[in-house]
């Protein structure tokens with residue numbers, strides 16, 4: 001450019017070569033008008049495109065004539081003071097440009113262009129004009145040039161005649177008009193060019209958006225590119241692609257924008273999109289958000305539908321109908337396929353996509369899944385996807401028992417991956433062989449649960465190979481303690497003796513191995529202590545007391561009847577086996593020799609709460625510690641224990657339970673410590689018959705204590721029930737007998753009473 005300016009300047013100074021330089025400038029313009037803009041790079045433009053050399057010449061000329069250079073500088077376009085300076089040369093006001101003092105650069109009144117050696121200095125503003133427009137402009141410019149040349153020629157002639165040059169004001173006006181026209185033309189061209197570039201940039205940006213961030217795969221991007229090409233081809237085929245679509249201002253379709261986490265404003269900023277596009281982008285953004293919300297609502301609805309329908313065999317039976325593209329089938333399919341999957345992140349499209357369904361993947365359906373998705377446009381793509389998915393699903397061997405797979409992520413890669421089948425096999429936990437089974441006399445027993453534990457034993461629920469349930473009592477025996485060994489041998493012997501006794505828990509099998517005694521017994525459900533605890537806060541129920549007092553008495557009678565003293569009777573040693581109360585734990589029981597009232601035991605005693613005073617006295621408890629290991633037990637001791645249990649049934653606790661520790665034992669032993677028998681228990685009258693029974697059981701003197709038979713025949717346990725008529729009849733007969741006899745002796749009255757009592761025994765219940 002400066003080269004041309006110099007030539008022009010020389011011409012202005014009278015160099016006859018000026019015309020040549022001007023025509024050269026003109027040809028430069030023409031060549032540039034026709035030049036392709038493919039190599040243009042907008043990024044290299046600091047300001048608006050520079051004015052042509054020709055234009056600069058004209059302006060300089062004009063300025064020379066008018067002296068109003070600044071007027072042209074004030075066109076509102078950027079002018080770089082850094083690279084441009086005015087030089088007031090002898091020929092008038094000229095502009096030359098310098099870049100770093102020596103680098104060639106171009107400048108114009110519109111700005112400057114960064115020097116690019118790889119590119120010829122060119123007029124970027126006019127190189128894409130249509131040919132007709134360029135010709136028209138050239139014509140105008142040539143006309144102006146001719147006029148200028150003519151003016152200069154006249155000026156030189158006048159100068160040679162020593163006449164000062166004059167400027168015709170009309171000519172000057174013409175120049176200004178022409179320059180304005182040129183300026184307008186160039187402005188139009190500039191605007192058009194900018195719009196074209198912007199459109200191009202949006203197109204690229206659009207592609208970049210579709211391709212997504214760096215994580216995209218080559219498959220995805222090629223798919224998307226071909227998708228866009230196919231879109232164009234389709235539109236071409238429909239005649240929708242007009243010539244103007246390929247021109248400088250193509251319509252940018254924002255509908256496929258993927259915003260990600262950005263809002264429209266952030267999006268526009270991030271991708272350097274002009275702010276005037278913001279409203280349109282915002283509109284798209286809002287639409288997308290609406291669609292997203294709608295999909296979330298649909299997803300909630302469809303997931304609940306899925307729960308209901310997925311279990312339906314009808315659904316799976318109907319899966320072959322997926323090929324039916326009717327609207328009726330579309331909704332169920334959408335519902336059944338579950339939550340919509342956003343597919344837009346990578347492809348720029350959106351819409352529901354069937355989720356992964358638990359499938360049996362075979363070769364054919366795998367291939368179907370692997371096929372590339374077809375090119376699509378926004379509207380058709382979702383429909384195509386759904387149809388295609390249905391086709392794929394129809395070919396799949398769907399296993400409804402499979403657990404539902406996780407929903408795939410929102411990208412195309414997921415579609416190409418074969419669905420992974422998760423097989424969940426529910427197995428019953430295999431019991432560890434360790435400590436779970438035991439063999440006793442060649443019979444294997446499997447432990448089920450722990451039923452209870454005592455001082456020296458643990459009792460488990462077990463089952464044998466035929467699945468019959470038993471109680472396994474495992475007793476650790478001190479083999480070096482003879483009494484201990486003998487004691488448990490005694491228990492086995494007693495249980496053998498009590499075989500087939502209905503009120504005694506049955507012993508089926510036993511073994512002594514390595515200081516451990518194993519007893520396989522009849523298994524109970526729960527013991528009496530549990531039941532008494534359950535009834536603790538309930539009001540007294542005399543019928544309940546009667547029934548269970550009779551039950552325990554019956555159990556003990558059975559034991560006593562075979563000459564055995566239990567010695568450790570307490571609620572926990574009575575268990576319910578299928579509703580029948582049975583006696584257990586003969587660990588300290590012993591057989592009482594025939595015709596012997598008491599025996600002496602040499603082993604540790606049981607629970608003091610239920611122990612008879614004579615047993616504790618025999619142990620010679622002093623200050624709470626027994627100094628003898630020998631103690632006396634007999635059948636009356638068991639009756640005392642029964643009396644304590646019945647007392648607990650009525651009053652909620654054993655007789656001496658209010659005493660703690662050794663005080664309790666002392667209280668039991670000490671005759672002065674009387675047992676209390678309140679006649680009312682929490683508002684309920686305690687029948688005398690109950691109190692009488694308990695009293696005869698808790699007699700301190702074992703010899704005066706009632707035996708089990710007496711207990712069972714007691715009024716409370718065996719009451720007499722007579723009718724009102726029976727009483728009336730009895731009274732009438734007695735009076736009539738007295739009238740007839742006149743005087744009746746006491747002896748006669750006693751005999752009559754005994755007669756009646758005997759009669760009443762028939763009324764025992």
Ligand SMILES: Nc1ncnc2c1ncn2[C@@H]1O[C@H](COP(=O)(O)OP(=O)(O)OP(=O)(O)O)[C@@H](O)[C@H]1O
Nearest residue numbers: 451452453454455456457459471522523524572585
């Ligand atoms: N055959 C059985 N069926 C069901 N449960 C039982 C059986 N035998 C015992 N139990 C339970 O196991 C608990 C302890 O049993 P057992 O009384 O025989 O052991 P122990 O060592 O003699 O206890 P303690 O020495 O305290 O009297 C009982 O209270 C009862 O709950």
